[in-house]
Amino acid sequence: MTKQCIEVSPEMRSYVGAGLPLPPAPRDWLLFAFDGLAEAPARVAIVSNAADDGMAGAALVFAVDPAACGRLTGERPVGTGRWYLPTDLRSVALAITDCALPEPARATLRLAKSIELLLALLTRAVAGELVAADSAGELLEGDAMRILAARRMIDENWREKLTLDEIARSCGVNRAKLTRGFRAMFRCSVADALAENRLTRARHMLRETDLAVSSIGYACGYQNNASFTRAFSRRFGMPPSQLRQVAA
Incomplete structure (x- = not known):
């Protein structure tokens, strides 16, 4: 030819x-x-x-x-x-x-x-809107695109109280396929991705603002200060109040 x-x-x-x-x-x-x-x-x-x-x-x-x-x-x-x-x-x-x-x-x-x-x-x-053929594994193209849409939804709406069922329904994929596909493509769970967005933003706010720790936790999707402190400490090795002192 x-x-x-x-x-x-x-x-x-x-x-x-x-x-x-x-x-x-x-x-x-x-x-x-x-x-x-x-x-x-x-x-x-x-x-x-x-x-x-x-x-x-x-x-x-x-x-x-x-x-x-x-x-x-x-x-x-x-x-x-x-x-x-x-x-x-x-x-x-x-x-x-x-x-x-x-x-x-x-x-x-x-x-x-x-x-x-x-x-x-x-x-x-x-813009990160293409699905890597290798990362999708055994997922069909359509399902891989839906998992990618779920990731965008998490990255853009992490402040909201998102549930696994809500994400799956919004992206047109069932809960089990979302869970398996998300981990296959991104090497983490849906909950891990949500937490990473929230805690990374919280760390930035602790360093760059004078807002109270409890207010920052609430703004980043945590309903009470205790759950925010536990999650932050697991992720960064110190409670939010200590990180603020170190950054001061």
């Missing part, structure tokens, strides 16, 4: 079509290789071009200058690894690989869609 190279810009090339080695690109560029597009789950691997680990077999590959990625992400780093490709982004990738338009319209569409896909992928990658 002929591999078409689309010169998107001086800092990006889009290679469409599997079966042939990639044309040369600078060794320090990043490769975005998309596979499994024909049937879910689709994945994207981001590697250094210098790694040279068999990306040529993918049906769609972007070669991008890391400096361009930096400008597009506000200099937030783009990690290397392998992630599930969300369904909406898979559709954009398929629009590139399966385009039936004649030339030169096909090359023009592929150029525009390559930019669209790269921008959307970088945005979600730096």
Whole structure:
């Protein structure tokens, strides 16, 4: 199969079509290789071009200058690894690989869609909205995305009195799958993730504000000072009042 190279810009090339080695690109560029597009789950691997680990077999590959990625992400780093490709982004990738338009319209569409896909992928990658294919283990793509939604819910709403059943119901997954999947993906329990958010914020408030210890505990989701003190002491090795004295 002929591999078409689309010169998107001086800092990006889009290679469409599997079966042939990639044309040369600078060794320090990043490769975005998309596979499994024909049937879910689709994945994207981001590697250094210098790694040279068999990306040529993918049906769609972007070669991008890391400096361009930096400008597009506000200099937030783009990690290397392998992630599930969300369904909406898979559709954009398929629009590139399966385009039936004649030339030169096909090359023009592929150029525009390559930019669209790269921008959307970088945005979600730096926002932590992609599910790592390795961390998901035996979870199906849909369940992995629901577990990721549960993590976002915890990180954004940790001040509230969240329960396991409420989180599971909000994210469309049953309690048992949430419990197992969360530990598989994040190496901690739902309760651990909630506590880490609350206690990290409490430590910051103890150092940066003059609020009473009991007020800080309540603001961080603890209903009484005793439970706050116990949890804080287990996490940081000293009660909150002592940490405040040390930080003073």
